[in-house]
Amino acid sequence: MSAPAPLTPALPTLALRGIRKEYPGVVALDQVDLDVYPHEVLGLVGENGAGKSTLMKVMIGLVRPDTGSMALNDEPLVLLDPIQAVEHGIGMVFQEGCLIPNLTILESLFLCHELQFRRRGLLSRRAMREEAQRVLGQLRLQVDVETPVDEASPAVRQMVEIARLLWLSTLYRQQNPILILDEPTTVLNDEERATLFETLQTLKQRASVIFISHRLQEVVENADRIVILKDGRNVAELVGAEAQAARIEELMVGHTFAADRYREHEQYAPGTEVVLEVRGLSKTKAFAPLSFSVRRGEIVSLVGLVGSGKESVCRCINGLERPDAGAVYLGGEPIRAGSPSEAVRRGIGHVPVDRRSEGLALAMSVAENINLLVLDQLKVAGFLAPRLETRNARKWIDGCRIKTPSTRSLCATLSGGNQQKTVIAKWLSSRVKALVLDHPTRGVDVGAKDEIYRILRGLARDGVGMLVMCDTLEEDIGLSNRLLIMKDGRLVKEVDCAPDRKPTPRDVIQHIV
Amino acid sequence: MATATNSSTNGEGTGVGWWRRLRISPKYIPMALLTLVACAFAIGNPNFISPYNINTILVYAAPLLMVALGQMCAILVGGIDLSVGGMISFISCLFVVMVPRIGAWAYLLCLIVGVVLGTINGLVLTRVRIPSFIATLGTGGILASMSMLLAPVPVNVPASHQGLLVVVTGSYLGIDNSLYVGAAVFLLFYVILRFLPQGRQLFYVGSNIRMAWTSGVNEARIRTLAFLLSGLGSALAALALSASQFGSNPYLGTPFVLASIATVVVGGTALTGGAGGPFNTLFGALMMSMLQNGMNVVGVDQYFQQSILGLMIIICVGLTFDRSKTPVIK
Numbered sequence: 001m002s003a004p005a006p007l008t009p010a011l012p013t014l015a016l017r018g019i020r021k022e023y024p025g026v027v028a029l030d031q032v033d034l035d036v037y038p039h040e041v042l043g044l045v046g047e048n049g050a051g052k053s054t055l056m057k058v059m060i061g062l063v064r065p066d067t068g069s070m071a072l073n074d075e076p077l078v079l080l081d082p083i084q085a086v087e088h089g090i091g092m093v094f095q096e097g098c099l100i101p102n103l104t105i106l107e108s109l110f111l112c113h114e115l116q117f118r119r120r121g122l123l124s125r126r127a128m129r130e131e132a133q134r135v136l137g138q139l140r141l142q143v144d145v146e147t148p149v150d151e152a153s154p155a156v157r158q159m160v161e162i163a164r165l166l167w168l169s170t171l172y173r174q175q176n177p178i179l180i181l182d183e184p185t186t187v188l189n190d191e192e193r194a195t196l197f198e199t200l201q202t203l204k205q206r207a208s209v210i211f212i213s214h215r216l217q218e219v220v221e222n223a224d225r226i227v228i229l230k231d232g233r234n235v236a237e238l239v240g241a242e243a244q245a246a247r248i249e250e251l252m253v254g255h256t257f258a259a260d261r262y263r264e265h266e267q268y269a270p271g272t273e274v275v276l277e278v279r280g281l282s283k284t285k286a287f288a289p290l291s292f293s294v295r296r297g298e299i300v301s302l303v304g305l306v307g308s309g310k311e312s313v314c315r316c317i318n319g320l321e322r323p324d325a326g327a328v329y330l331g332g333e334p335i336r337a338g339s340p341s342e343a344v345r346r347g348i349g350h351v352p353v354d355r356r357s358e359g360l361a362l363a364m365s366v367a368e369n370i371n372l373l374v375l376d377q378l379k380v381a382g383f384l385a386p387r388l389e390t391r392n393a394r395k396w397i398d399g400c401r402i403k404t405p406s407t408r409s410l411c412a413t414l415s416g417g418n419q420q421k422t423v424i425a426k427w428l429s430s431r432v433k434a435l436v437l438d439h440p441t442r443g444v445d446v447g448a449k450d451e452i453y454r455i456l457r458g459l460a461r462d463g464v465g466m467l468v469m470c471d472t473l474e475e476d477i478g479l480s481n482r483l484l485i486m487k488d489g490r491l492v493k494e495v496d497c498a499p500d501r502k503p504t505p506r507d508v509i510q511h512i513v
Numbered sequence: 514m515a516t517a518t519n520s521s522t523n524g525e526g527t528g529v530g531w532w533r534r535l536r537i538s539p540k541y542i543p544m545a546l547l548t549l550v551a552c553a554f555a556i557g558n559p560n561f562i563s564p565y566n567i568n569t570i571l572v573y574a575a576p577l578l579m580v581a582l583g584q585m586c587a588i589l590v591g592g593i594d595l596s597v598g599g600m601i602s603f604i605s606c607l608f609v610v611m612v613p614r615i616g617a618w619a620y621l622l623c624l625i626v627g628v629v630l631g632t633i634n635g636l637v638l639t640r641v642r643i644p645s646f647i648a649t650l651g652t653g654g655i656l657a658s659m660s661m662l663l664a665p666v667p668v669n670v671p672a673s674h675q676g677l678l679v680v681v682t683g684s685y686l687g688i689d690n691s692l693y694v695g696a697a698v699f700l701l702f703y704v705i706l707r708f709l710p711q712g713r714q715l716f717y718v719g720s721n722i723r724m725a726w727t728s729g730v731n732e733a734r735i736r737t738l739a740f741l742l743s744g745l746g747s748a749l750a751a752l753a754l755s756a757s758q759f760g761s762n763p764y765l766g767t768p769f770v771l772a773s774i775a776t777v778v779v780g781g782t783a784l785t786g787g788a789g790g791p792f793n794t795l796f797g798a799l800m801m802s803m804l805q806n807g808m809n810v811v812g813v814d815q816y817f818q819q820s821i822l823g824l825m826i827i828i829c830v831g832l833t834f835d836r837s838k839t840p841v842i843k
Contacts, residue, residue, distance in 0.1 A: 320727060344729025358727055361720035363788050372717060372728055375710035383708040426728070 011074065013038050013176050013208055014059070014090070019068035021054055026416060026445050028054040029065065030232045038176045041200055041209045043223030043240060045216065047252055047472045051232035052212055056180050059210075060092045061085040089174025091165035095183040097157050101150035106132045108149055109164050113171060135167045136160070139199055154187035155195070162199070166207065179203065180210045185218060186306050197222050214305060216245035228252055249509060262478030263450070266457040267499040270298030270481055274332070275465030276348070276434040278317065281326035286312035287489040289326060294434060294465035299456065301468050301476040301497075304486035304512060310469055313486070314436045317467070318350040319343040330433060344373065349427035351420075353438040353469075359423040360411045367393035367407035369422050373430035396425040400455055417448020424455055435459065437468040441475065453479065473505045473512075485511045542832050543781055543796045550803060550825075557811035566810065568689065572757075574802035575695030576750040578795060580769050581776035582702040583631075583746020585794045588777050589719045590739040591786030592638065592645035597747045597773055599656030600630055601766025604751035606664040609761045612674050620680075624748050630656070631744015635737030645740070653770070660763040669760035681756035691753055698749050703791045705742070715739055719786030776801050779829040800829065 012035035021029040029051045036042055046052050057063040059070070061079030070077040072088055079085050099108045109132050110117065117127045132145040141159045149157060162179060169177030185193050200222055203209055213219050219226060223240040228251045236251045274293045282289040287309030294300045302310040315321040317328050322338030328348075329335065336342045343350075352358035360369055370393045371378060378388040393407045400421045404414055411419055420440065427435055440456070441449045456466065456479065470476040476483060483495040485508065493511040495503055554561040580597050587594040604623050611619040630652070637648040670678060683690045706712040714735045717725040726732050750769070755761040780797025782789025804825055808818045 318727070340727050341729040341731055350727055352727065357721070358723050361717050361724055361787065363720050364716060368713070368716070372730075375713060379710070383704070384710060384713065 010037055012036055013073060014077075014178055015071045015074075016055075016059070017069050017071070019055065019058055019065045019070075021058065021063060021065050023416065023443070026443055028232050029058070031068075032229070032232065032234055034227060034234075036178055036208050036210065037225075038208060039204050039206075040224045041204055041211055041222055041240075043219035043226040044210055044212045044229070045214075045219055045226060045248060045252060046229035050229040050252070052229055053182070054232075055229070056092060056182060056210070056212070059085070059178075059180065060090055086165075086168050087172050089169040089172060089177035090180070091168065091177065092180035092182060093158060093161045093165070093184060095186065097154070097161065097187075099149045099157055099161060102148060104146050104148050105136075105143060105152060105156075105160050106145040108160055109135065109145075109167065111164075113168065116171070131167075135163045138166070139163050139202075153192075155189075155192040158184055158187070158196070159199070162203070166203075169207070177207045178210065179207055180212070182212045183214065183306070184211070185213055185215060193218075216248050219243075220245055220248070246506070249506065262475065263453045263457050264478055264499045264502070266454075267299075267481065268297050268457065268460040270460070270465075271296035271463065275330065275463075276317070276467065277329040277332075278313070279326055279329065281313065281316055281323050281328065283309075283312055283316060283321065283323045286321075287486070290486075290491040291326075292484055292491065292494075294467055296463045296465060297460040298482065299460055299466045299468060299480040301470060301480035301483045302486060303469075303473065303476050303483050303508065307488075308486040308512075309489040310486045311438070314350075314438060314467065314469065317343070318348060318436055320350070344430075347431070347433035349430070349432035349435040351423050351427065351435065351437040351440055353442060355416075355419050355423050360419060362412040363410060365408045366397065366402065366404050366411055366414070366422055369411050370396050370425045370429055372426055392429060396429050400425040400428065401451055415445075415448070417444035417451070420444055420448065420452060421455070424452070428455075428459070432464060434465045434467070437466060439469055439471050442471050473508060477502055477505065477508065483508065487512060543793070543800075543829075546829060546832060547796060547800055547803070550800070550807070554803070554807035554811055557807075561807055561810045566806065568692075570799070570802050570806045571692050571695075572689055573806060574798045575691045576753045576757075577769070577772060577776055577801060578695050578798035579698050579746050579750035579753060580773040581746070581780075581794045581798055582698065582791060583743035583750075584773040585777045585780075585782055585789060585791070586702075586706075586715060586739040586742040586746070587645065587649075588774075588782055588784060589715050589786055589789060590736045591719050591722065592736065592739065593774065593784070594634065594649045594740060594743040595646065595770055596630075596634055596649040596653030596656060597743065597750075598766040598768075598770040599653035599660065600627065600744060600747040601751040601754065601769055602660040602761075602763050603630075603656040603663065603766075604748050605755035605761035605765050606660045606668065606763060608752060608755050609668045609670055610663060612670050612677060616674070617677050619677075620752060623752055624745065627744040627746075627748020627751070628741055629744070631741040631747070632737060634744065635740035638740065639733035639736050649740075657763070657767075660766075664761065664763055667760060667762035670755075675759060678756040678759065681753055682759075691757060694749075694753060698746075699791060699795060702742070702746075706791055711735065711738055716787055720788070772801065775826050779826055781830075800825075 014036040016032065016034040019029050019032045032051065032055060034055065044052055054063060058065050061082050061084050077088065085091065103111065106128055110128055114123050117124050117131070119127060129145055136143065136145070139159050139162065141156065141163070143152070143156055165179055166177065184196060188196060200209055200211065211219065211223055220240060220243050226238045226240055226243050226248065227234065228236045228248060230252060238248070273296045275296050277293040279291050280289045302313065304310045312321060316323040319338055319340040319342055327334045327337065330346050330348060335346055356362060367389055371389055374392065375384060378384055378392055380388065390407055397404060397407065402418050402421045402425060404418060411422060414422065441452055444452065459466065468479060470479060477497055480497050483497055484491055485493040485495065495508060497503065560566055580601065584594055584597060604627055607626060608619050608623045611622060615622065634649050634652055637643055637652065638645045681691050681694060685693065706715065714725070714730050717730055718732050718735045722732055751766070754765060776797040777794055778784060779800050780789065780793035782793050804822055808821060813821060
């Protein structure tokens with residue numbers, strides 16, 4: 001793919017060329033080019049898994065690309081770690097924030113660079129306080145610098161991080177620092193958001209800002225230039241003022257709404273019997289009372305932005321969080337809230353979004369992971385029988401087509417897709433009645449995705465009721481029988497997704513945003 | 514297959530991948546090391562491999578193996594049991610004091626006490642939610658002082674009751690009974706960890722406690738079980754020690770805190786939990802015992818022995834510890 005013609009004539013401050021990064025089983029970035037010009041707000045958009053975060057990690061030295069080059073002010077730049085990135089004036093404000101909670105704002109601002117404030121061999125608290133007030137004053141932030149970080153609001157913390165990056169760039173004499181803001185608005189309310197956007201325009205005078213957001217309207221209104229990534233590639237570059245959210249959405253999702261990608265022809269018409277039912281479930285600060293049900297063999301997709309409360313709903317169903325009111329019923333019987341072992345015992349499974357931290361024992365074998373839930377069925381005279389263990393593991397390795405050298409291979413050695421299939425196999429072998437799947441195809445390659453769709457269709461045929469949250473709207477629509485749309489903690493709309501009458505992403509997106 | 518363990522690190526931060534070029538699976542490194550050290554001692558003094566000396570090594574290894582098997586369970590779930598010292602002192606004193614009063618029932622009593630004390634450790638960890646390092650430091654201190662109250666001076670089993678100690682002190686077919694006991698305890702732990710679902714769950718919990726919890730494993734119960742097993746291991750070791758010495762003293766267990774941890778890690782069980790097993794600990798106990806004995810046999814200066822032991826622990830762990838699981842070594 002050739003580099004898009006620059007829309008700004010000046011020399012780019014930072015230029016990335018042909019960046020490629022491959023993880024086992026997935027190409028995260030494929031020949032990506034990116035230019036950052038001085039004094040601009042660059043909007044970077046793309047769906048989950050499009051490669052935005054990997055690209056940012058490349059820019060701050062957290063990830064080293066397999067191939068490709070970077071240049072800062074026309075000079076080649078190789079970053080080995082984030083400290084070098086900071087020294088070159090490149091810094092990032094992470095979505096979840098990365099300040100140390102038990103330090104004060106003052107200490108956070110100058111962390112690891114306190115020697116600037118050495119007076120006669122000792123650190124001068126007073127000099128630090130004066131400098132902190134000056135630095136924060138530039139961002140028009142009125143706050144007591146001795147406040148501990150965990151008592152400050154998310155908006156304040158964000159400003160502190162921005163201020164820290166600006167201060168560091170002056171410390172290292174960088175004329176035009178590059179600030180990366182990853183989804184900065186998700187943790188802010190409307191008023192704070194407006195303040196942030198004002199700040200962005202001020203920041204532009206002395207820095208370049210890369211602004212990542214899922215709220216396309218924000219990007220359109222605030223970015224000078226918009227770069228769109230899809231599946232780890234550049235797809236388009238637009239001038240901010242001319243762009244339209246709908247057009248960006250199209251480019252992000254792609255024109256081809258391939259009918260067969262989700263094995264839609266195998267979509268199973270659900271039975272009438274309700275498997276999983278949620279009645280009046282609510283949790284303060286997460287979601288308002290809501291009720292819905294999942295029938296036998298039905299795939300229901302929970303759709304909504306980050307912050308819509310859908311994750312919390314799923315966690316309540318699995319007993320990982322305790323709801324304030326309401327209950328979950330399986331086959332008409334209520335389930336004791338807040339207990340994952342109760343949920344598992346009754347037959348509700350959970351395929352987590354982060355399989356490495358929640359789904360697998362990576363240092364254990366594929367067989368041991370698959371057999372976790374059914375150990376009691378693999379016993380002879382009270383003792384685990386290795387022969388039965390191997391047989392059960394082998395059965396599900398074949399059933400889910402997990403590619404592994406042996407049943408005894410460690411899960412850590414499998415590719416992402418095969419790890420995910422191992423997680424699903426674990427639940428299949430325990431004969432779950434309902435399964436909650438949190439982004440089941442995240443970080444797996446196209447082939448493994450298709451395999452996972454095949455397994456899910458098979459599960460539906462066997463009568464398992466499924467609640468899924470997908471990576472893309474397209475996937476939600478393609479995979480499910482029904483969409484439940486959540487917005488700001490409320491269930492706002494239900495959309496039928498019968499195989500021959502699938503809505504388009506554009507029909508659905510209006511309810512989400 | 515075992516070589517794959519190390520290749521999962523993306524080659525970053527291991528620094529010890531050199532044996533991969535030698536095509537030796539890390540699985541066999543403990544064996545190789547054990548043989549190598551044995552050969553070195555045997556060259557230093559051929560008496561090292563005399564049947565008599567080998568018996569001495571094994572007899573010394575037996576109680577160490579028992580404590581270490583228990584300690585291993587605590588370490589497998591990501592914890593540590595610092596109370597084994599106090600536990601061994603207390604239970605052995607209790608045994609010696611009780612034998613004249615209740616005879617052979619003292620064995621049973623001591624095992625029950627070990628299990629109960631281990632369970633208490635587990636409950637302090639999981640219910641009161643105090644990290645095991647602190648919890649067992651506390652209970653270990655309490656038990657150490659209890660044993661001093663119970664037996665302020667070294668106590669002996671009266672001659673009239675020493676017949677009861679034959680379980681450990683006697684021999685059968687020319688082999689010391691303590692070796693049979695050691696083998697039986699090893700078998701017990703092996704069966705629990707390999708063939709019982711609860712034993713397998715120790716590994717799930719140690720490997721990924723969040724995954725275990727979300728998959729419905731009662732992680733609190735499993736971690737309590739691990740400390741129960743540690744208490745049982747200490748009780749068994751206390752019985753073996755006090756029987757073989759015909760008595761006890763309130764400081765009997767003190768050296769076993771560090772010795773048991775060293776044995777477990779030398780065997781290759783990771784302090785981070787989830788990886789390792791009874792065979793690793795068996796190897797560790799043999800290694801530790803052999804080093805202690807070998808240094809005496811070849812005549813290493815008494816004052817110098819601790820340095821060599823310390824060095825060997827670092828070398829052994831350096832060669833056996835799988836760093837792929839832990840990005841940051843604390």
